[in-house]
Amino acid sequence: MANWSQLPADLLVEIAKRLESPIYLLRFRSVCSSWRSSVSPRLRNLLGRFPFLPNDGISNTSWGFDLTKRRILLMGSPQNPNPSTPDHWLVKIEESVTGTMLLFNPLSRFQIKPLPEDFPKVLDLSQFRVFELGQEYVLHYMHFGPFRNRLGDAGNLYMEKVVFKFLGSENDSFVLFTIHVSGRLATYKSGDKRWTIIPDMPSPYDDVILFKDNFYAVDSTGRTVLVGLSSNVVLVANSVFGGDKKFLVESRGELLMVDMYLSMSPPGEDPVNDELFEPFDGCLGERTVRFKVHELDREAKTWKVVKSLGDQVLFLGDDCTFSASASELSGCKSCIIFNDNFFYNGGEEDGVFRGRDIGVYDLGNGSIAPLADYPEYSKLFWPPPCWITSATSGAASTDSVEATQLFWPSKWQTNAWLDAYRGPQWCNVHVHDFRD
Known part of the structure; x- marks a missing residue:
């Protein structure tokens, strides 16, 4: 041996x-x-923040851009003797410029604040099972003023997501891939002086993803392309008409396209007669009525309709899509969890879902309902389970706490944040075992 x-x-x-x-x-x-x-x-650099990026070729703002990285984590209790208590908690984190961790709604851009008074100031990951379900990159534009801090103010430049790929481990070179406000694709390589706008655009693009180390993009018709590092575009699937917004998701090693259908009509009305409600577009807003799921057939250059997701659950967020096993989530299988303003309930007190709410679509029977109708999934989001607060000793003061700092050994504490691992298995993180 x-x-x-x-x-x-x-x-x-x-x-x-x-x-x-x-x-x-x-x-x-x-x-x-x-x-x-x-x-x-x-x-190599594993930080969650990156140097300022130039704006040449992509924007007329007077300063560059800031790129931040966020992680969607599924945290599991090492021991949970109480069957009524959720076994898992889904959360999105980002490292702030001060080194503390900001918590976000896992499917939106909204920061969770204020945090509960008993939420720990220090979260020791060695006490939990930690699994990374996804990661997202957010691009901000920077502008300075005499009364602002030295980093200036950051505002979201795009309403679409940004994907990121490391090109080399020695010099931390990387490439970004996103959707420009014009609907065209845009790329940026570290070290370049300007962005590259890719002219290919039969229709505006809806989504981008890094799948098996390659950049993919889908437009509003379902036409899907692979984009190389030299900005060359290769067709991988022809159009699939129908639906109002397309999402790309990786699930069990396959690339899926999720087609979201929207309607202006109120619940119970025929969604086909949307033209009757066009004058009220600004008042009523759109609601999601159904989804269709397709799987990429690369050889045939087509999208094949998927009738069931099996044990998988798909998550469609503002800046990230990901999937998970229903058996690990203690929820219903073959479902899609997504953002939808229509389900917003302004009466919620904790503030986590204010301004944006979440729906659940059952691909098997076609039913759609707010997250609150699925307690097994609702508990996954909020509030934090009791084992999160009881497993740590450092509770927040009575003042509002808007960030929580994850525990690391001293040499890592100031240089890295939770760049949690990717992989199919659970892992107990014994941080205290690794000392330099």
């Missing part, structure tokens, strides 16, 4: 270069002393 501790140092370094998160790297270096001594604890 091979002795893993005797693997060549250069091979260990090459393996470690492919680990994209601090947690993976910490676990890797904990295997044995030889692995630990062969690999530096900081192979």
